[in-house]
Structure formats: structure tokens, C-alpha cells
Amino acid sequence: MNKHILVVPGDGIGAEVTTVGKQVLEAIARKFNHEFTYDEALIGHVAIEATGDALPAETLEKMRTADAVLFGAVGHPKYDNDPSAKVRPEQGLLQMRKELGLYANLRPIKLFDELLSSSSIKPEILRGADILFFRELTGDVYFGEKTRSEDRSTASDLMIYHKYEVERIVRKAFEAARTRRNKLMSVDKANVLESSRLWREVVQALTPEYPDVEVEHQFIDAAAMLLIKDPKRFDVVVTGNLFGDILTDEASQIAGSMGMLASASVGDSTGVYEPIHGSAHDITGKGVANPLASVLSVALLLDISFGMKAESEAVIAAVDAVLKDGYRTRDIADADTAADKLLGTFAMGEQVLSHLA
Amino acid sequence: MNKHILVVPGDGIGAEVTTVGKQVLEAIARKFNHEFTYDEALIGHVAIEATGDALPAETLEKMRTADAVLFGAVGHPKYDNDPSAKVRPEQGLLQMRKELGLYANLRPIKLFDELLSSSSIKPEILRGADILFFRELTGDVYFGEKTRSEDRSTASDLMIYHKYEVERIVRKAFEAARTRRNKLMSVDKANVLESSRLWREVVQALTPEYPDVEVEHQFIDAAAMLLIKDPKRFDVVVTGNLFGDILTDEASQIAGSMGMLASASVGDSTGVYEPIHGSAHDITGKGVANPLASVLSVALLLDISFGMKAESEAVIAAVDAVLKDGYRTRDIADADTAADKLLGTFAMGEQVLSHLA
Ligand SMILES: CC(C)[C@H](C(=O)O)[C@@H](O)C(=O)O
Numbered sequence: 001m002n003k004h005i006l007v008v009p010g011d012g013i014g015a016e017v018t019t020v021g022k023q024v025l026e027a028i029a030r031k032f033n034h035e036f037t038y039d040e041a042l043i044g045h046v047a048i049e050a051t052g053d054a055l056p057a058e059t060l061e062k063m064r065t066a067d068a069v070l071f072g073a074v075g076h077p078k079y080d081n082d083p084s085a086k087v088r089p090e091q092g093l094l095q096m097r098k099e100l101g102l103y104a105n106l107r108p109i110k111l112f113d114e115l116l117s118s119s120s121i122k123p124e125i126l127r128g129a130d131i132l133f134f135r136e137l138t139g140d141v142y143f144g145e146k147t148r149s150e151d152r153s154t155a156s157d158l159m160i161y162h163k164y165e166v167e168r169i170v171r172k173a174f175e176a177a178r179t180r181r182n183k184l185m186s187v188d189k190a191n192v193l194e195s196s197r198l199w200r201e202v203v204q205a206l207t208p209e210y211p212d213v214e215v216e217h218q219f220i221d222a223a224a225m226l227l228i229k230d231p232k233r234f235d236v237v238v239t240g241n242l243f244g245d246i247l248t249d250e251a252s253q254i255a256g257s258m259g260m261l262a263s264a265s266v267g268d269s270t271g272v273y274e275p276i277h278g279s280a281h282d283i284t285g286k287g288v289a290n291p292l293a294s295v296l297s298v299a300l301l302l303d304i305s306f307g308m309k310a311e312s313e314a315v316i317a318a319v320d321a322v323l324k325d326g327y328r329t330r331d332i333a334d335a336d337t338a339a340d341k342l343l344g345t346f347a348m349g350e351q352v353l354s355h356l357a
Numbered sequence: 358m359n360k361h362i363l364v365v366p367g368d369g370i371g372a373e374v375t376t377v378g379k380q381v382l383e384a385i386a387r388k389f390n391h392e393f394t395y396d397e398a399l400i401g402h403v404a405i406e407a408t409g410d411a412l413p414a415e416t417l418e419k420m421r422t423a424d425a426v427l428f429g430a431v432g433h434p435k436y437d438n439d440p441s442a443k444v445r446p447e448q449g450l451l452q453m454r455k456e457l458g459l460y461a462n463l464r465p466i467k468l469f470d471e472l473l474s475s476s477s478i479k480p481e482i483l484r485g486a487d488i489l490f491f492r493e494l495t496g497d498v499y500f501g502e503k504t505r506s507e508d509r510s511t512a513s514d515l516m517i518y519h520k521y522e523v524e525r526i527v528r529k530a531f532e533a534a535r536t537r538r539n540k541l542m543s544v545d546k547a548n549v550l551e552s553s554r555l556w557r558e559v560v561q562a563l564t565p566e567y568p569d570v571e572v573e574h575q576f577i578d579a580a581a582m583l584l585i586k587d588p589k590r591f592d593v594v595v596t597g598n599l600f601g602d603i604l605t606d607e608a609s610q611i612a613g614s615m616g617m618l619a620s621a622s623v624g625d626s627t628g629v630y631e632p633i634h635g636s637a638h639d640i641t642g643k644g645v646a647n648p649l650a651s652v653l654s655v656a657l658l659l660d661i662s663f664g665m666k667a668e669s670e671a672v673i674a675a676v677d678a679v680l681k682d683g684y685r686t687r688d689i690a691d692a693d694t695a696a697d698k699l700l701g702t703f704a705m706g707e708q709v710l711s712h713l714a
Pocket residue numbers: 074075090093245276548549578
């Protein structure tokens with residue numbers, strides 16, 4: 001197949017990890033006789049520096065015409081410590097999600113057996129955990145109107161949901177549950193929030209259409225607790241933008257490290273694939289970042305945007321093999337990791353490539 | 358001392374656990390020669406059933422005139438599954454918080470040594486963890502305007518903060534940090550939310566006044582992850598109403614069980630003391646609920662509202678002793694708990710009382 005992939009490294013370790021991700025795409029093309037072409041574009045802090053804009057029009061245009069986007073990360077500490085900055089890297093990310101209609105953010109939490117002991121959670125609690133999050137990505141308090149009073153002493157963000165926004169993501173989650181263990185947990189705060197009550201009404205209204213799926217409603221506070229207490233109870237989870245942001249970061253501890261988690265953002269047009277970790281400026285340029293989340297993002301890209309199941313599975317198998325060989329980046333190493341098995345970003349990438357050769 | 362305490366059991370297991378809490382107050386009064394008088398009042402579902410109102414005027418009036426309130430829980434599954442119910446038990450709780458000006462919710466997360474192994478988190482990650490949360494309790498999306506469009510297809514909640522609301526809780530947290538390990542973590546989502554940017558500005562503006570306190574800012578998603586990855590990194594945490602709700606429930610897993618966690622809500626008038634667990638209708642009336650969160654709420658009440666340090670410490674010591682004796686309720690039992698050490702709500706209460714006699 002001929003496919004055109006846009007690589008958008010963004011900020012911080014984004015450049016390092018997407019470099020490895022792209023190498024994996026190249027290896028897959030060779031192995032499976034595909035013709036992949038590539039382009040690059042700017043977003044976030046690097047885009048602000050170069051163009052004044054966190055999402056330059058050129059980047060957006062390239063995204064629209066690509067078959068898929070391999071994304072790195074955005075963010076810069078400079079803005080975090082300056083709450084009144086007018087232009088912010090994250091605006092680029094949010095605008096991209098909105099402009100491309102990427103309303104469904106899929107975050108699979110799958111624990112590789114070899115990493116069972118690298119989590120802070122007990123292995124016996126974790127073993128067998130396998131969760132697929134559907135985070136709504138273009139609504140909620142992320143995109144509702146923001147206000148700041150003239151004297152700057154009052155600030156607000158509107159948490160808002162429309163029925164159609166809830167319905168389309170909940171349907172996707174129901175469909176996914178059918179291909180898994182037929183369990184769907186919907187997370188909201190319907191005991192306090194009107195937008196959550198709308199959310200719950202929509203889930204309840206759709207439930208009869210999926211009689212084979214067992215539906216459970218949890219409040220976000222209880223869900224955040226249960227996720228640690230009993231991760232195996234979770235199969236497919238569907239929730240809003242803000243609650244999804246929080247729960248999936250928390251859930252990264254089930255997989256041992258944020259450095260292992262990939263995500264797919266899909267919707268009306270081009271799909272975007274990215275690690276759930278951020279730009280991590282504290283380790284940027286040191287060559288120690290874990291590239292496996294980007295590699296696993298490639299696996300999602302191949303599967304979801306290109307329908308290439310075998311190719312996707314080959315990538316996952318390569319990651320599995322590398323972990324079985326005992327290779328680790330710093331974030332997933334433990335006290336027993338031998339010094340010669342502790343690899344940097346690119347050496348880890350080489351190991352994955354060697355299994356794909 | 359003469360003190361008047363209002364007991365407000367509320368819904369579900371609230372009645373069982375506050376019964377034990379009150380017995381502990383009585384034991385303390387005897388032991389330390391205090392004169393405690395008591396009254397009772399309704400809130401939540403039981404209040405709706407009796408009066409049509411989740412917070413009857415009589416209850417509010419009794420709260421205002423009491424020296425402290427020992428609170429149970431509110432909530433009923435009936436309303437959770439009916440998102441369009443007009444009157445809801447939680448309204449009583451929220452109205453109480455607002456009316457009494459209970460803007461500071463203190464939630465100490467302290468792990469009793471004996472329960473180290475009952476958590477799903479590894480003991481070596483937990484040992485030494487000791488966190489004090491300051492959750493803002495009368496602002497945020499909990500109290501901002503709610504809307505529902507006429508065709509019911511759009512719903513919103515306003516997430517809003519005023520500078521003075523942030524300032525008063527952040528000051529309390531700074532003061533508390535000074536009496537502990539001099540570390541304060543402020544949690545927000547300033548990379549996306551305007552109300553969080555205000556929050557962060559206020560914390561930054563106050564920081565120079567507390568040069569002895571080390572301040573760290575974290576985004577809520579990262580904080581939810583770090584709490585599990587490295588709970589010992591946390592000392593005092595200050596955050597908004599919604600993020601505090603989520604983080605403290607999650608943090609309950611550090612203490613092994615929600616059944617061990619107490620909270621104090623303080624502000625302009627009478628302080629309210631309650632477990633962080635909910636009404637738990639699935640176990641209501643079975644006599645198996647863990648009463649220790651209510652007992653530890655009594656310890657907070659004695660300390661914070663009455664300034665009775667020795668009395669408060671006696672209660673904590675009694676809980677500690679009971680756990681050392683090996684007694685457990687179901688939620689904190691493990692595979693090694695002998696059958697005769699597994700106690701119900703009231704038998705557990707008896708053990709605490711025997712150590713206070
Ligand atoms: C960088 C930030 C705006 C973003 C979010 O909150 O969505 C990130 O945390 C994520 O989860 O992709």
C-alpha cells in the first residue's frame with residue numbers, strides 16, 4: 001500500500017521518540033512491501049518560536065492531507081510558570097484536536113508481562129489487567145468558554161457537553177467492548193454536575209441497543225480509587241475529556257511507566273498517534289527517553305488508520321521480544337536490570353528494529 | 358470543658374459508623390472529665406424522605422449553634438440511576454458546606470504500620486508516606502452555575518474561582534506545611550484552564566511570604582500518576598474542589614482502605630468531621646462497615662474544633678492499639694487475618710472503647 005505519514009515531533013523528547021517511531025515505520029514498509037512517504041511539521045513551543053503560532057496553518061494543512069500523523073509531545077516549562085502567557089504550546093495541541101475533529105482518544109493500558117514488577121502496584125493486583133480507555137477529546141471544560149474578570153480576580157471555564165458529542169464516543173466504546181470482554185464502565189460525576197447527568201442519560205439511553213454489553217456507572221472519585229484497588233475490574237472505560245486526562249495518566253502506573261503507553265486520536269479525518277507522556281524537558285536531549293510509547297503508537301497507527309493488522313502485531317511482538325531479551329530504558333528498569341541491558345532511546349530503537357528485520 | 362456536638366448520620370452506613378463515633382466521644386468525655394452534650398439531625402436521602410428537603414432548615418440551624426458536627430455520609434443509589442431527579446441527597450451536603458462556609462477540607466492520609474500490606478501498592482513504596490490534603494470545598498465547578506438547554510441536549514457547569522477563595526485555602530496549606538515537612542504541592546490544570554491559571558498565580562504570589570516552604574506545581578494528570586508512583590514525595594497538597602475530590606479518593610489506596618480515612622471541613626463557623634467514604638448502600642445495615650474513619654474523624658474534631666490534643670491523641674492511640682491487636686474489619690483484612698480477629702462495626706467499636714476505658 002501507498003501511504004503518506006506526517007511526523008510532528010513537537011517539543012522536548014518528542015523529537016527523540018518520533019525519530020525511533022519513524023524508523024519503525026520504515027522497517028515495516030520494507031518488511032511488508034509498502035510504500036510509505038513522510039513529511040514533517042511543527043507544533044507547540046517549537047512552532048511558536050519559529051512562526052509565533054502554536055499550530056501554524058501549514059502544519060494543519062499537512063495534517064489534513066496526510067493518511068496519518070505520528071505525533072510527539074507539546075509543552076514547555078517556561079509557560080507553566082507563567083500563567084498569564086498569551087500564546088501557549090498546548091493551544092496548538094487542543095486546536096489540532098478540534099480542527100481535525102479528533103473526538104475519540106483511545107488509550108489502551110496493557111501490561112507487558114516482563115514489566116509486571118516495575119510498577120508500584122503489587123504484581124498479583126496487576127496480573128491480567130487490560131483496559132481500553134475512550135476519552136472524549138474535543139469537548140468538556142477544555143473547549144468551553146474561558147473568562148477572566150477585568151481586575152483579573154475571577155476566572156472561569158465552562159464545562160459543557162452536547163448530546164451528540166457524548167453519543168458518538170459512547171457508541172465507539174460500546175462497539176469496542178463487544179470485541180473484548182463485553183464490559184463498559186462509564187465515568188462521570190453525575191451526583192454533582194449537570195454535564196455529567198447529561199452524559200449518564202446518554203449512556204443509559206444507548207444501553208438497550210447493546211444488550212450483550214454489561215454497563216457500570218462510576219463516579220470519577222470512586223473510579224480513581226478502584227483503578228488502583230482492582231484494575232482487573234476494568235475492561236472498556238468511556239469518559240469525558242478532563243476525567244479521561246486524569247484517569248489515563250493514573251492508569252499509566254498499571255503499565256509500569258508512562259513511557260510504555262500509546263494513544264490514538266480519531267474522528268472525522270486524519271488519525272493522530274502519540275505517546276501519552278509529555279514533553280519531559282528534564283530529560284530532553286539526553287537520549288534516555290523511552291521510545292516504546294512512540295513505537296506502540298506506530299502499532300496503533302498501522303492498525304487503526306491503515307487497517308494493517310499483521311504489521312501492527314509485528315511491531316507489538318518486537319517490543320515484547322525486546323523486553324523479553326531484558327532490555328530496558330531507565331524508566332522501566334529495576335534493581336535487577338544488568339548495566340549492559342540498560343539502553344538509551346536510540347539503542348532501544350535499534351533492538352526493536354533488529355526484531356523487525 | 359462543656360461542648361455541644363451535633364451528630365448527623367445521614368444515609369447508608371452513616372448511621373452505623375457515627376454510632377461508634379459518638380461512643381468514642383462519650384468515652385473521651387468520661388476519661389478526660391468533659392461535659393459533652395449531643396443532638397441529632399437529618400440530612401440527605403433520609404431528610405428528603407422525612408421532610409422533602411435534603412438539608413432541612415432545622416438541621417442547618419442546629420449545625421450553626423453546635424460546637425462541632427460529627428457527620429456520616431449522604432447518597433442513595435436511587436438518585437444515581439436517575440440523572441433527572443430534581444431533589445438529590447448530595448444537594449444537602451453541598452448546601453451545608455456552602456452555608457457553613459466550610460471552605461477548607463483537610464484530608465490526612467496516614468498509613469497505620471499494621472495496614473502496610475493491605476494496600477494494593479507495594480509496601481516499600483508506601484512505607485513512610487504521610488500526606489495532608491487541603492481540598493477547597495465551597496467553590497469550583499461544584500458551585501458554579503449549571504445550565505440545561507430547553508431541549509435537554511446541552512448541559513453545562515461553570516468552573517469558577519475567585520482570588521479570595523484560592524488565597525484563604527492556600528494560606529491554610531502553607532501554614533500547615535510549616536508544621537510538617539515544609540513542602541507544599543499545588544495541583545491544577547494551568548496548561549488548559551483559566552481558573553487554574555488564576556489558582557497558580559495566587560500560589561505564586563503567596564510563595565515569597567513563606568520562604569521556608571518549598572513549593573511545587575503539578576498538573577492534575579501528573580499528580581494522579583505521581584501519587585501512586587511515589588507517594589512519599591507528597592507532604593501538604595492544596596487543590597481545588599473537583600481535583601481534591603478525585604485525588605483524595607485515589608489517595609485512600611495509600612492508607613489501604615477508604616474505611617480508614619477521616620476528614621475535617623472547617624471555615625467560617627462550625628467544623629464538620631466525616632469519613633471520606635460514602636454511604637455504601639451495598640453494605641448498609643449489615644454491621645460490617647469499618648467504623649475507624651468515623652473514630653478518626655472524632656480525633657480530628659477533638660483536635661481542631663476543641664483544641665483537645667491529648668484527647669485526640671488518645672483516640673488515635675486506641676485505633677493503633679486495636680490494629681496492633683490484630684483486629685480488622687472486612688475492608689482491611691488480608692488472607693492472614695484469623696477468623697476471630699475479623700470484626701463487625703460494633704465489635705470493632707468495642708475494641709476501641711476498651712482501649713479508651
Ligand atoms: C498537554 C495537555 C494539554 C494534554 C491534555 O490535557 O489533554 C495532555 O495531558 C494529554 O493528555 O494529551
